[in-house]
Amino acid sequence: MKFVDEFRDPAAARALVKSITRLAADDEFKFMEVCGGHTHTIYRHGLEHILPPGIELVHGPGCPVCVIPMGRVDDAMWLAEQPDIIFTTFGDMMRVPGSKGSLLDAKARGADVRFVYSPLDALKVALDNPTKHVVFFAVGFETTAPSSAVTLVRAKQLGVQNFSMFCNHVTIIPPIRAILESPDLRLSGFLGPGHVSTVIGTRPYRFVPQVYRKPLVVAGFEPLDILATVHMLLQQIRDGRCEVENQYGRVVREEGNLQALKLLAETMELRPHFEWRGLGFISQSALKINDAYADFDAEERFSMPGIRVADPKACQCGEVLKGVLKPWECKVFGTACTPETPIGTCMVSPEGACAAYYNFGRMHREAANMIGETAGV
Amino acid sequence: MCLGIPGQVVAMTDVEQYLAKVAVNGVQRVISVRLLADQSVEPGDWVLVHVGFAMSKIDEREAQLTLDQVRKMGADYVNEIDAFNSSEIV
Numbered sequence: 521m522k523f524v525d526e527f528r529d530p531a532a533a534r535a536l537v538k539s540i541t542r543l544a545a546d547d548e549f550k551f552m553e554v555c556g557g558h559t560h561t562i563y564r565h566g567l568e569h570i571l572p573p574g575i576e577l578v579h580g581p582g583c584p585v586c587v588i589p590m591g592r593v594d595d596a597m598w599l600a601e602q603p604d605i606i607f608t609t610f611g612d613m614m615r616v617p618g619s620k621g622s623l624l625d626a627k628a629r630g631a632d633v634r635f636v637y638s639p640l641d642a643l644k645v646a647l648d649n650p651t652k653h654v655v656f657f658a659v660g661f662e663t664t665a666p667s668s669a670v671t672l673v674r675a676k677q678l679g680v681q682n683f684s685m686f687c688n689h690v691t692i693i694p695p696i697r698a699i700l701e702s703p704d705l706r707l708s709g710f711l712g713p714g715h716v717s718t719v720i721g722t723r724p725y726r727f728v729p730q731v732y733r734k735p736l737v738v739a740g741f742e743p744l745d746i747l748a749t750v751h752m753l754l755q756q757i758r759d760g761r762c763e764v765e766n767q768y769g770r771v772v773r774e775e776g777n778l779q780a781l782k783l784l785a786e787t788m789e790l791r792p793h794f795e796w797r798g799l800g801f802i803s804q805s806a807l808k809i810n811d812a813y814a815d816f817d818a819e820e821r822f823s824m825p826g827i828r829v830a831d832p833k834a835c836q837c838g839e840v841l842k843g844v845l846k847p848w849e850c851k852v853f854g855t856a857c858t859p860e861t862p863i864g865t866c867m868v869s870p871e872g873a874c875a876a877y878y879n880f881g882r883m884h885r886e887a888a889n890m891i892g893e894t895a896g897v
Numbered sequence: 898m899c900l901g902i903p904g905q906v907v908a909m910t911d912v913e914q915y916l917a918k919v920a921v922n923g924v925q926r927v928i929s930v931r932l933l934a935d936q937s938v939e940p941g942d943w944v945l946v947h948v949g950f951a952m953s954k955i956d957e958r959e960a961q962l963t964l965d966q967v968r969k970m971g972a973d974y975v976n977e978i979d980a981f982n983s984s985e986i987v
Binding site: 528557560610611635636637638639640641643644660663664666667670674715718719741742770771772777778779780783870 | 900931934935947948949963976981983986
């Protein structure tokens with residue numbers, strides 16, 4: 521049992537799989553893992569093959585790189601190609617394709633595009649380059665948005681004049697609601713995102729059981745966490761319960777991180793609506809820098825084109841992000857679209873479902889099936 | 898980019914600005930602990946580090962076990978550590 525032996529506690533993993541198999545019996549369940557980090561763990565460890573065949577894990581929209589629409593990437597590239605600009609971004613965003621290539625292409629054409637680890641590194645670049653204007657490409661869910669908030673506060677405190685953010689922060693609750701409203705998918709429950717929940721806590725998910733009658737369990741990122749979460753979801757269903765539970769209690773608190781939420785409220789506000797790749801416009805689903813920090817808002821400082829660009833016809837990222845299609849069911853998966861030459865965003869980030877499946881899932885499939893047989897599941 | 902890596906606080910370098918030196922896998926860099934401003938953060942504490950910010954305090958045993966798991970991620974872990982190494986915040 522190669523894969524299970526890699527786990528933190530192989531004996532616990534075996535016991536969980538046995539118990540999951542017993543709880544699932546011959547019924548079918550479809551659970552969505554909202555977060556791209558979970559998708560990565562599932563494919564890396566071949567978890568879908570260790571689970572009984574009646575349990576299907578469906579990938580959700582929780583990869584911030586994957587949900588940025590093409591028009592916003594085009595705006596980022598437009599900014600990067602303005603004179604006297606240093607454009608800073610997380611490494612993951614470098615290869616996300618817009619309609620005229622990626623930021624990496626802009627860099628090759630001569631734009632000063634730099635990868636940074638932290639938004640505070642971008643602020644440092646601004647301090648070190650007073651004759652240039654430094655823009656930070658802010659992306660991410662509530663996990664990452666507080667780091668942008670702290671950077672805005674710090675920039676204001678330091679009186680930095682040559683720094684702004686192109687804010688693309690998004691929020692996790694609206695797309696979950698959009699998926700629950702979508703008729704395409706019949707889900708049995710959710711594996712709730714882990715690190716987003718360190719910030720927002722577990723209370724915002726209460727509408728999932730209360731309004732939509734689906735259980736949701738906030739999950740950690742290790743393979744054992746995923747198995748334990750699937751077990752908790754099944755146990756709820758078998759007990760006739762439907763609630764929000766927290767499997768990742770060692771990191772996530774019910775109330776979240778109040779300090780982070782306070783800083784977000786101080787610096788940002790909800791946008792009336794925002795476009796998501798594949799999901800279309802979702803109301804109140806993204807954050808904008810508020811008036812108090814407007815000097816640091818790249819959208820206020822520059823007249824960006826702001827043109828909406830439809831996804832390439834061949835690309836089915838939208839269906840993948842909604843969990844309607846599996847990565848390998850996309851027409852261009854692994855042929856025209858690969859991690860080296862991505863057409864869609866899901867193939868770019870290591871947390872994207874397509875990249876994760878391309879890198880790990882394929883080779884696990886056969887081996888994991890063998891494990892399934894020897895484990896008697 | 899959504900990875901959280903356990904790091905151990907080595908020293909508070911700027912209490913007013915909530916900056917702390919943190920060791921991740923033997924490499925020391927300054928990160929912001931402002932998101933934990935309402936909790937006490939002291940040298941020796943373990944925190945989950947995401948894009949140069951401590952997101953949450955974690956206990957030591959948990960941190961070690963998580964680090965072992967993260968190391969098994971191979972290339973993605975190396976990329977994250979490389980990125981952490983490149984950090985040079987204000």
